[in-house]
Amino acid sequence: MQIEFESTAAAQVETDTLAAICFEAPEPVLGRDAVGPSLVVDSEWVLQSGWMAELRQSGEFTGKLYETALLHRPEGVVAKRLLVIGGGKQSKFTAVEARRIGGVLARTAKGKSIRAIALSLDNIEPTPANPDDHSGLTVYDASEAVAEGAVIGNWEADRYRTDPKKNEKQLDTFKLVWNGEAGHAVEAAVNRGRIVAEGQNYARDLVNEPGNKLTPAVLADRARETCDQFGLTCEVLDQAAMEQLGMGALLGVAQGSTNPPFLIAMKYVPAQQSGSDHLALVGKGVTFDTGGISIKGADGMEKMKYDMAGAAAVIGAMRAVAQLKPELPLTAYVPTVENMLNGNAQRPGDIVTSLAGKTIEVLNTDAEGRLILADALTYAKRNGATHLVDAATLTGAIGIALGHYNAGAFTNDQSFLNRFFSAAKTVGEKFWQLPMDDEYKEYLKSTFADLPNIGGRYGGSITAAWFLREFADPTPWVHLDIAATAWLDDAKSWMAKGPTGIGVRSFVQLATSWNQAQS
Numbered sequence: 001m002q003i004e005f006e007s008t009a010a011a012q013v014e015t016d017t018l019a020a021i022c023f024e025a026p027e028p029v030l031g032r033d034a035v036g037p038s039l040v041v042d043s044e045w046v047l048q049s050g051w052m053a054e055l056r057q058s059g060e061f062t063g064k065l066y067e068t069a070l071l072h073r074p075e076g077v078v079a080k081r082l083l084v085i086g087g088g089k090q091s092k093f094t095a096v097e098a099r100r101i102g103g104v105l106a107r108t109a110k111g112k113s114i115r116a117i118a119l120s121l122d123n124i125e126p127t128p129a130n131p132d133d134h135s136g137l138t139v140y141d142a143s144e145a146v147a148e149g150a151v152i153g154n155w156e157a158d159r160y161r162t163d164p165k166k167n168e169k170q171l172d173t174f175k176l177v178w179n180g181e182a183g184h185a186v187e188a189a190v191n192r193g194r195i196v197a198e199g200q201n202y203a204r205d206l207v208n209e210p211g212n213k214l215t216p217a218v219l220a221d222r223a224r225e226t227c228d229q230f231g232l233t234c235e236v237l238d239q240a241a242m243e244q245l246g247m248g249a250l251l252g253v254a255q256g257s258t259n260p261p262f263l264i265a266m267k268y269v270p271a272q273q274s275g276s277d278h279l280a281l282v283g284k285g286v287t288f289d290t291g292g293i294s295i296k297g298a299d300g301m302e303k304m305k306y307d308m309a310g311a312a313a314v315i316g317a318m319r320a321v322a323q324l325k326p327e328l329p330l331t332a333y334v335p336t337v338e339n340m341l342n343g344n345a346q347r348p349g350d351i352v353t354s355l356a357g358k359t360i361e362v363l364n365t366d367a368e369g370r371l372i373l374a375d376a377l378t379y380a381k382r383n384g385a386t387h388l389v390d391a392a393t394l395t396g397a398i399g400i401a402l403g404h405y406n407a408g409a410f411t412n413d414q415s416f417l418n419r420f421f422s423a424a425k426t427v428g429e430k431f432w433q434l435p436m437d438d439e440y441k442e443y444l445k446s447t448f449a450d451l452p453n454i455g456g457r458y459g460g461s462i463t464a465a466w467f468l469r470e471f472a473d474p475t476p477w478v479h480l481d482i483a484a485t486a487w488l489d490d491a492k493s494w495m496a497k498g499p500t501g502i503g504v505r506s507f508v509q510l511a512t513s514w515n516q517a518q519s
């Protein structure tokens with residue numbers, strides 16, 4: 001799908017389907033009066049056409065959030081069809097709603113075999129008459145969010161479906177139309193939205209790959225390809241190199257699989273650097289998690305192909321960062337293994353020595369993510385990271401604690417997490433902090449080694465985070481447990497079922513706003 005921008009009057013746009021956002025509440029928009037009591041729009045072409053009043057009277061469309069109505073041959077408009085979409089209450093309209101509207105439009109259009117759609121941004125600007133009660137969403141932020149949402153909404157997990165009809169319902173072009181001043185700034189925002197969303201979709205493509213297609217070696221190949229394509233440096237440690245370094249925690253997990261492990265590093269070096277910070281993004285890359293000898297049940301085990309969603313998120317973020325070029329040096333580290341069981345598999349009770357030198361008693365081979373991340377975090381620190389962010393589908397317990405709507409966030413440095421939160425909020429990804437009081441560390445006691453790899457029955461996500469912290473300290477670190485948010489079990493009207501690509505947008509925003517956030 002092409003994302004385009006055109007600076008024209010919406011009514012004149014040559015496209016199959018013109019789209020417009022219509023709000024619910026009768027608020028004045030740009031000094032103009034509301035159109036009737038329940039719908040607000042701000043476009044001459046809409047006012048002239050007269051269809052709005054009819055639609056409203058019919059009760060078919062009220063402007064409720066994400067509600068749609070399609071009209072054929074609308075008067076006063078060059079486009080053949082007009083798709084109106086509800087924006088809800090204009091005073092509550094933020095980038096979150098704008099992003100989802102992009103997604104709903106893309107998915108609705110596809111569902112109706114529409115191949116080209118153009119959204120008018122006419123009525124998105126803040127309401128000067130009513131500043132207190134408005135989100136203050138600018139046309140730039142709105143167009144970035146809509147473009148992002150359209151690209152995200154267009155994605156489907158259908159790569160391995162051979163249905164010949166699947167290409168019939170495809171959107172070729174999504175255009176944003178704005179006739180105001182500073183069209184180039186809107187165009188730049190659209191472009192940025194597209195780049196970030198393509199990074200997110202790249203991550204979703206990786207997550208969607210089943211375990212037989214995406215082994216650790218294939219993931220390393222994908223990372224190398226991404227680096228070559230976008231001008232990043234790629235270094236991949238193989239098993240021998242990791243043995244040499246002493247990454248016993250990572251290697252212990254990998255030893256039960258015939259697919260060898262890798263540690264991938266994707267480096268972005270800015271042309272111009274401001275400050276001396278170096279951000280490392282570390283992503284859990286378990287291409288399939290059987291649980292190992294502490295094997296998982298058969299029910300739902302097929303989903304464990306998504307146990308590399310953290311890895312995918314950091315790779316997708318690097319893909320976007322390489323194009324957006326912030327002034328911050330950034331490296332993604334991806335420890336990637338397959339957690340299998342063969343005659344050489346790690347046993348419960350095994351003791352391994354991590355790269356940091358700490359010994360770990362592996363009480364449960366299914367708590368493998370923290371083992372591979374421990375060595376990757378240590379490696380990132382040794383290679384100059386001043387700040388660490390990891391993303392991992394780490395614990396089932398995080399879904400018990402937070403459900404599917406917030407990912408878990410943990411830190412050893414509150415001000416760093418606050419900065420991450422502000423980036424996440426800007427791009428509409430939801431994280432919720434869990435505590436890391438010292439008391440929880442008491443759950444992590446081993447008789448025979450420095451640390452066990454599991455705590456007890458309680459606070460499972462927190463003990464997992466504490467385990468990682470033992471390797472991250474004293475470097476400022478944020479840990480994101482995305483086990484319950486990286487996969488969508490039921491499609492939303494703005495997003496397909498399957499991988500969500502969570503993390504990508506926040507990572508890109510954190511990196512590109514780094515120096516603003518400092519001051």
Ligand code: BES
Nearest residue numbers: 307364366367393394395396397454483
């Ligand atoms: N990859 C899983 C966590 C997971 C569970 C991700 C469900 C997505 C959905 C992780 O490796 C794991 O198995 N964790 C164990 C830890 C336990 C053994 C302490 C878990 O959560 O059950």
Ligand code: MN
Nearest residue numbers: 289366367368
């Ligand atoms: Mn596991």
Ligand code: ZN
Nearest residue numbers: 286289307369
């Ligand atoms: Zn796992």
